[in-house]
Amino acid sequence: MVVIDIHKEHQEIWNYLSEVPDPEIPIINLVELGVIRNVEKQNESLIITITPTYTGCPAKKLFEDLIREKLIEKGFEDITINTVLSPAWNTDWLSEATKAKMMAEGISPPTDDNKVVICPKCKSENTKRLSQFGSTPCQSFHSCNDCLEPFNYFKCHR
Ligand SMILES: [Zn+2]
Incomplete structure (x- = not known):
């Protein structure tokens, strides 16, 4: 039962993240873009791993703020966003x-x-x-x- 609940909660977080539009192409959300690599929850702490789209994109710096803003809006407080650059987004x-x-x-x-x-x-x-x-x-x-x-x-x- 515990395992199922964790999965349900993870799915919920993925759903929230899919409400965040790509700043450059707003019809596509960050999940569809492939920017969100992993969602983890440790006690009350949320750990989101992202791989930003290419470094020339001015949107890069926005991703973290947008994700944080959305999760705070959904009631999360303890949010860590890790950036993984390898493998590079493509x-x-x-x-x-x-x-x-x-x-x-x-x-x-x-x-x-x-x-x-x-x-x-x-x-x-x-x-x-x-x-x-x-x-x-x-x-x-x-x-x-x-x-x-x-x-x-x-x-x-x-
Ligand atoms: Zn044509």
């Missing part, structure tokens, strides 16, 4: 479901080595890059040669 950690969600929201998800960038509107692979940087440094700005839709592409990062 776009392979995005699940297919998360990529599909990005596509549905008009952001082209990372593809293998950035070889093919797919238009989120018409799914055409006939696209061109307009700018190396999109609305954030993690993204680049593209347009579709078929439907002419301009869109952001979440760059593949390994």
Whole structure:
């Protein structure tokens, strides 16, 4: 019974963390982004292990504050956030479901080595890059040669 309760509580904490949006792509939460690596509870103390997205991201420093803020809001007081940098975060950690969600929201998800960038509107692979940087440094700005839709592409990062 105790084991079940611990699992239930862990699930609850994961659920709370999935309420924290990625500061750069708010349609994706930190759990979907793969930033949260582990959740542990020792007595009343919560230990969250995170691997921030790449170091060039200005969002990096925000993650810790956002997580802390959410957990305090949920009534936790004793929160430790550990950062693990190895293995480094990479776009392979995005699940297919998360990529599909990005596509549905008009952001082209990372593809293998950035070889093919797919238009989120018409799914055409006939696209061109307009700018190396999109609305954030993690993204680049593209347009579709078929439907002419301009869109952001979440760059593949390994
Ligand atoms: Zn298109």
